[in-house]
Amino acid sequence: MSPEQRRWNEPHRLVLMAIAVAIVLFAAYNMRWDWLPRYSGKLVSGVGTTLWLLLLTSVLGFLIALPLGLAQAAGPVWLAAPARAFCTVIRGTPLLLQLWLLYYGLGSLFAYWPEVRQSWAWPYLRSAWPYGVLALTMSFAGYEGEVIRGAFAGVPRGELEAGRAYGMSRFTVFRRIWLPRAIHRALPTLAGETVLQLKATPLVATITVVDVYAIISRVRQDTYLTYEPLLLLALIYMLLTGVLVLAFRWLEARVPVKGS
Amino acid sequence: MIDWIAGLAAWELLALEPPGWGGVLLRGLAVSLQVAVGGYLLGFLIGVGGATGKLYGGPILRDILDVYTTLVRAVPELVLILLLYYAGTDALNQIMILLGAERVDISGLAAGIFVIGVVQGAYQTEVLRGAFKAVPHGETEAARAYGMSPLQVLRRITLPGMLPHAVPGLSNLWLIATKDTALLAVVGVAELTLVTRQAGGTTKSYFLFFCAAGLLYLMVTLLSNVVIRLIERHARRGIPAVR
Numbered sequence: 246m247s248p249e250q251r252r253w254n255e256p257h258r259l260v261l262m263a264i265a266v267a268i269v270l271f272a273a274y275n276m277r278w279d280w281l282p283r284y285s286g287k288l289v290s291g292v293g294t295t296l297w298l299l300l301l302t303s304v305l306g307f308l309i310a311l312p313l314g315l316a317q318a319a320g321p322v323w324l325a326a327p328a329r330a331f332c333t334v335i336r337g338t339p340l341l342l343q344l345w346l347l348y349y350g351l352g353s354l355f356a357y358w359p360e361v362r363q364s365w366a367w368p369y370l371r372s373a374w375p376y377g378v379l380a381l382t383m384s385f386a387g388y389e390g391e392v393i394r395g396a397f398a399g400v401p402r403g404e405l406e407a408g409r410a411y412g413m414s415r416f417t418v419f420r421r422i423w424l425p426r427a428i429h430r431a432l433p434t435l436a437g438e439t440v441l442q443l444k445a446t447p448l449v450a451t452i453t454v455v456d457v458y459a460i461i462s463r464v465r466q467d468t469y470l471t472y473e474p475l476l477l478l479a480l481i482y483m484l485l486t487g488v489l490v491l492a493f494r495w496l497e498a499r500v501p502v503k504g505s
Numbered sequence: 506m507i508d509w510i511a512g513l514a515a516w517e518l519l520a521l522e523p524p525g526w527g528g529v530l531l532r533g534l535a536v537s538l539q540v541a542v543g544g545y546l547l548g549f550l551i552g553v554g555g556a557t558g559k560l561y562g563g564p565i566l567r568d569i570l571d572v573y574t575t576l577v578r579a580v581p582e583l584v585l586i587l588l589l590y591y592a593g594t595d596a597l598n599q600i601m602i603l604l605g606a607e608r609v610d611i612s613g614l615a616a617g618i619f620v621i622g623v624v625q626g627a628y629q630t631e632v633l634r635g636a637f638k639a640v641p642h643g644e645t646e647a648a649r650a651y652g653m654s655p656l657q658v659l660r661r662i663t664l665p666g667m668l669p670h671a672v673p674g675l676s677n678l679w680l681i682a683t684k685d686t687a688l689l690a691v692v693g694v695a696e697l698t699l700v701t702r703q704a705g706g707t708t709k710s711y712f713l714f715f716c717a718a719g720l721l722y723l724m725v726t727l728l729s730n731v732v733i734r735l736i737e738r739h740a741r742r743g744i745p746a747v748r
Contacts, residue, residue, distance in 0.1 A: 255564070257564050257565050258564075258568060261565065337722060337726035338684070339684040339686075339688075339698060339722060340687075341687045341690065342687055342715060345698070346715035346716065349711035349715070350705075350715050351712075353711050353712070440579075444580070444581035444582065447584065448583060451691065471595075478584050479576075479585075479588060482579065483579045483580055
C-alpha cells in the first residue's frame with residue numbers, strides 16, 4: 246500500500262497552489278465584482294434561507310424516515326407496502342418534477358377551492374415556501390427511509406432477544422434497544438445525505454423561493470454578467486459543503502460508531 | 506374545484522396526436538434518455554481515465570484529479586449545469602473563432618450530454634477507483650507470473666474481479682443520471698420535465714401532466730432496476746451471497 250495521505254508542502258503541490266492563487270487573482274482583477282457590495286446583504290440572507298431550509302427539511306425528513314423505515318422493516322403488509330411504494334416513487338422520479346408537481350399541481354387545486362381561498366392558510370399556500378419545504382422533506386424522507394429500513398433490519402436479533410429475556414415488553418425493547426441501535430447504525434450515512442440535501446436546495450429557486458441561488462439569478466439578470474455570479478455561487482456552496490462535512494466529522498468523533 | 510377534477514381526468518390531453526400532448530411528452534422522454542445515455546457513457550470514459558490516473562498517475566495528475574472530483578461533488582448539480590452550459594458553449598465558440606470558423610449553435614442535446622458527462626465523470630472516477638482497488642494484488646501478480654500480458658491481465662483478472670464491486674455504484678449513478686437530466690430544463694433543453702411544464706402551462710392541467718411524466722420516469726427507473734439485477738447476478742456469479 247502506497248501512502249495515500251501526502252504532505253501539503255511537496256514541491257509540485259506548492260506549484261499547483263501558486264497556479265490556483267494566480268487564477269483567483271486573475272479572476273479578482275479582470276472580472277467585474279463591483280456588484281458585490283450592493284448585493285452582499287441579500288446574499289447573506291439568501292445563505293440564511295438556504296441553511297434554514299436545509300436544517301428544517303433534514304430534521305423533518307429524518308423524523309418521517311423513522312416510521313417509513315420501521316414500517317418497511319417490521320410492519321404488517323398494509324403498512325410496509327405503502328411505505329415501500331412511497332420510497333420507490335420518491336427515489337424513482339426527479340426532485341424537480343416532484344417540486345413542480347406540488348407547486349403547480351397542488352397550487353392550482355387550492356386556487357380552485359373556495360374554502361381554502363377564504364381560510365387563514367391561504368396566504369401561506371399561495372407562496373412557494375410550503376411547497377419547497379414539503380418536496381425537500383419528502384425527498385429526504387424517501388432516501389433516508391431506505392437507509393433506516395436497512396438499519397432496523399441490521400440490528401442483530403440476539404440483542405432484541407436478550408432484551409425480551411430480561412423481561413422487557415416489546416415496546417421497551419423497541420425504545421431501549423432497537424430504535425437507538427438503528428439510529429446509531431444510520432448515523433454514518435447522515436453526513437452524505439445532508440450534503441446531497443444541501444445540493445438539492447437550489448431547486449426551490451425555480452418555484453420562486455428566495456434562497457442564495459435565487460439571489461444570484463437576480464444578480465445575473467440585473468448585471469447581465471454570466472460567470473462572475475455563478476463562480477461566486479459555486480464558491481459559496483463549496484464552503485457550505487466543507488463546513489457541513491467538518492461539522493459531521495466533529496459530530497461523528499463524539500459518537501462512537503465502531504463495531505456496528 | 507369541479508374544473509380542476511375535470512382537468513385531472515382529461516385523458517384526451519394525453520393523446521399522441523397534436524391536440525393531445527402525449528407525443529410531445531414521449532419526444533421529451535426520448536431527449537432525456539439520449540442525454541442520460543450519452544452523458545453516462547461520456548462519464549464512464551472520464552471515470553475510467555480518472556480512476557487509472559488516480560491509481561497509476563504521477564503526483565501532479567493525481568492532485569488535479571482530486572481537485573476535479575472534489576469540486577464537482579461539492580457544488581450542486583444545478584449550479585454546475587449552468588456554469589458548464591455557458592462556459593462549454595462559450596469556450597467552443599471561442600475556439601471556433603480562433604480557428605477562423607463561424608460561430609456554431611450548439612444544440613441543447615450536445616451541451617446537455619457534455620454537462621451530464623462531466624458531472625458523472627467525477628462520481629464514476631471514485632466508484633471505479635474503489636473497484637480497481639478491491640482486486641487483490643496477489644491475483645494480478647499471479648497472472649503476471651503465469652506470463653499473461655498486461656492486456657490479458659486486465660481482461661481476464663482485473664475487469665472480472667472489479668465488476669462486482671463496480672456494478673452497485675455504477676447502477677446507482679445511472680439512476681442519478683436519468684434524474685439529473687431533469688435539471689437541464691433550467692437551461693431550456695426540451696427534455697421531459699420542461700415539455701411537461703409547457704404542456705401543463707398551455708392546458709392548465711399541471712397535475713395530469715406531471716403525474717404522467719412522473720410515471721414515465723418511474724418506468725425508466727423500474728426497468729433499469731430489472732436490467733441492473735440481471736447484470737449484478739451475472740457479475741456476482743461464483744461469489745457467495747453476503748446476506
